[in-house]
Amino acid sequence: MKKIRVAYIGDSPFLHTGFGNVANGIMSxxxxxxxxxxxxxxxxxxxxxxxxxxxTYEPVPHNDPMGFRASVTFIQRVNPxxxxxxxxxGTLRNRFEGIKFAxxxxxxxxxxxxxxxxxxxxxxxxxxxxxVVGPVTYTNWGADVLREKGIEVGVAxxxxxxxxxxxxxxxxxxxxxxxxxxxxxTVIGMVGVNKRTNRQPSLIETARVIKDSGVENFVxxxxxxxxxxxxxxxxxLDWMPKEFGVEDHIAFKPGQNEDRYFGRPNKAEVDVFSLPxxxxxxxxxxxxxxxxxxxxxxxxxIYIDPAGAHGWNLPACEAARCGVPIIxxxxxxxxxEIFSDVVHMLAPTAxxxxxxxxxxxxxxxxxxxxxxxxxxxSEDMRRVYGAAGKAKFDKYKWQPTADYFAEKxxxxxxxxxxxxxKLANRKVGKDVQDVEG
Numbered sequence: 001m002k003k004i005r006v007a008y009i010g011d012s013p014f015l016h017t018g019f020g021n022v023a024n025g026i027m028s029x030x031x032x033x034x035x036x037x038x039x040x041x042x043x044x045x046x047x048x049x050x051x052x053x054x055x056t057y058e059p060v061p062h063n064d065p066m067g068f069r070a071s072v073t074f075i076q077r078v079n080p081x082x083x084x085x086x087x088x089x090g091t092l093r094n095r096f097e098g099i100k101f102a103x104x105x106x107x108x109x110x111x112x113x114x115x116x117x118x119x120x121x122x123x124x125x126x127x128x129x130x131x132v133v134g135p136v137t138y139t140n141w142g143a144d145v146l147r148e149k150g151i152e153v154g155v156a157x158x159x160x161x162x163x164x165x166x167x168x169x170x171x172x173x174x175x176x177x178x179x180x181x182x183x184x185x186t187v188i189g190m191v192g193v194n195k196r197t198n199r200q201p202s203l204i205e206t207a208r209v210i211k212d213s214g215v216e217n218f219v220x221x222x223x224x225x226x227x228x229x230x231x232x233x234x235x236x237l238d239w240m241p242k243e244f245g246v247e248d249h250i251a252f253k254p255g256q257n258e259d260r261y262f263g264r265p266n267k268a269e270v271d272v273f274s275l276p277x278x279x280x281x282x283x284x285x286x287x288x289x290x291x292x293x294x295x296x297x298x299x300x301x302i303y304i305d306p307a308g309a310h311g312w313n314l315p316a317c318e319a320a321r322c323g324v325p326i327i328x329x330x331x332x333x334x335x336x337e338i339f340s341d342v343v344h345m346l347a348p349t350a351x352x353x354x355x356x357x358x359x360x361x362x363x364x365x366x367x368x369x370x371x372x373x374x375x376x377x378s379e380d381m382r383r384v385y386g387a388a389g390k391a392k393f394d395k396y397k398w399q400p401t402a403d404y405f406a407e408k409x410x411x412x413x414x415x416x417x418x419x420x421x422k423l424a425n426r427k428v429g430k431d432v433q434d435v436e437g
Contacts, residue, residue, distance in 0.1 A: 003036040004413045007080035009071055009095065010087050012041025012059070014048050016264070016293070017193070018314050019086050022113065025162045026086075028053060029402035035409065040074040042067040066091060068098050075099065075108075082412045083110040084405075088117070088311065089125040090356060096128050109133045109412035109419075111405065113156065115311025116142030118333060118358030125356070126151060133415050134408040138312050139334045156405065159398030160317040163266040167323030167390060168298040172273065176299055179275050180291070181284025182219050186376050189300035189324075191223040191315035192307065196233030197354065199306045200224060202365050204237070206304075207246040209369035215376070220246070223253045223264075223296065223315075254289035268292035297322040301382065302375055304328075306368060308352070308360030310335055316343070317396065320389030325382045327371050329363045342388040344381075346371055 011019035013027060020043070027037055030053075038056045043065055051057035058074055060067040067074070075083070085092055092114055099108075111134035129135045129151045136154040137143050146153045168176070177183050192198040200222055207220040228234015241250035255264070272295050278284035291299075303319040305328040313335060316326055320342070330336055330345035339345070346368065348361035375381050 001034070003034060004409060005078065005081045006035050006037045006084050006409060007040070007075055007078040007082075008037060008084045008086075009040045009067060009074065010042060010085055012044035013039065013054075014041065014051075015044055016266075017043060018311065021162050021314055022158060022312075023086050025159050025398035026113075026402045026405050027084075029399055030406050034406070038074075038078040038080065040067050040070060066094075068094060071095055071098055081109070081416060082409050083108050084409065085110065085112045085114075087112075087114060089114050089122075089128065093124055093128045109416035111408045111412050112136065113138075113405070115139075115334065116145055117309040117311055118331065118354065118356075118360065119145060120357055120359075121145055121149070122356045122358075129153065133412045136405070136408065139337045141333055141337045154404070154408070156401045157396060158312045158314060158317070159401055160314065160321055160393045160396040161398055163294065163318075165294060165297070165318050165321035167321075167386075173298055175273060176291070176295060178277055179272065179284075180288040180299065181278050181281060182299070184217065186218040186301045187221055187299050188218060188302045188304055188372055189221040189223065189297070189319070190304050190306070191297075191319070192305075193232065194224040194226070194228030194234040194237065196235075197307055197309045197360060198224070199308060199362070200228075200237055201235055201240060202306050202363075202368070203304065204240045204244050204246065204250060205365040206306075206368045206372070207241075207249050208244040209365050210373060211246055211249060213369065213373060215373060218249060218376070219251055220249055221251045221296075221299070226252050226256060251288075254285065254291070264291075264293040264296065266293045268295055294322065297324065300324045302327060302372060304368060304372060306363055308362055309354060309358070312338065317393045320386075320393045323386045323390045325375060325385035326389055327368070327375065329361055331361045342385065342392045344371060344375065344385055 010023055011017045013020055013024035032053050036055045039054045040058050042060050044059045045062055046059055047057055060070050064070050092112055110132045112132050113136045115138045126149045129146060136156050140155055143153050143155045190203060194200055203220055203222060210218060226238040227236055241247040268291055270290055272291055275287050275290060278287055297319050300319060303316060303324045303326045305316055320326060326343035328335060328339055328343050328345055330347055346363045349364040349367055350362040351359050354360050
């Protein structure tokens, strides 16, 4: 049986970015007896030691992190039957423009998976969806927005079983806290790239409001780099905790010098529960750096998400699988559909416009602080939201979504073959006319 040659372009499936986890969740579960998958891994600058199960793997140069220039030569080299793209609509738009400018893409069957994060919807995003044989988005709400504009689009949810996310016992959780120097403290956590829409500075200000309210025994942990990405509107966070008077209450992701997109390994390389209790802050920070990502999620007593936009928000789902109760801004859109039945949603107190023109819902630090303190004071509230989130997202599996996209790729390949046959017939007809003429 002929394998379908697929060219994937998007965040590397070997990275722990949101899109990277999505790519891994889908393609690593495909039957490679049916597909020959070639990968251009954006945001990734070297070839991993093991690139299985992919036929070829190509990283991007440092001066082209999104692979806009590399995409053209990659497609020319692979000569795919089907192009598979994962990314936000703005990135996909730029990628399509580059492909079309190079004279490719008009007859290339393409399957895409992308979020709709807010409204109003930029018309350029609508046009890129028309260019695709198999457009798929994350939520029913996003699909309805596109269908209102005349775009037929599929819907596929994320899975949350790309790692062994699980809830630790209360005893293990308290032991971990002691190992990193947070014994007896309430840990409020947030995971996300340091970028404008994730609004990490608002959490530092939230910590100040909590402290000024008389609560001292807490840590606000931000799982991000202190220096953000310029092209994402990231923040310089290193000076802010001291400026807000909460330097003893703010902690950042360990390993600030590690590859920011490769991220923490899900599983620690050592037995974390055998680590000695720290004698000082330096030893506590060294212990924190030895923890895996799942260990870190289990440090959290509360997960707080102030972001103005999310496609799906896998980190919140991962935290939920670890039994962590969640507080989140209610966007009224995608997140409302995914989370509203199992998390404590906060109505926006303000809004601003994103560069796409979409409205970003914002929640004030005061409102976030009030919600956090209310949850700190209520063990029942933490237990109910924690159990509800875990029960829901333990059921979200990648295999059905991987199977869905496998069939999308097969359908796109069939469409491409049919189009090429029609073109060949037209050419034969024209040649006959030329000869008879």
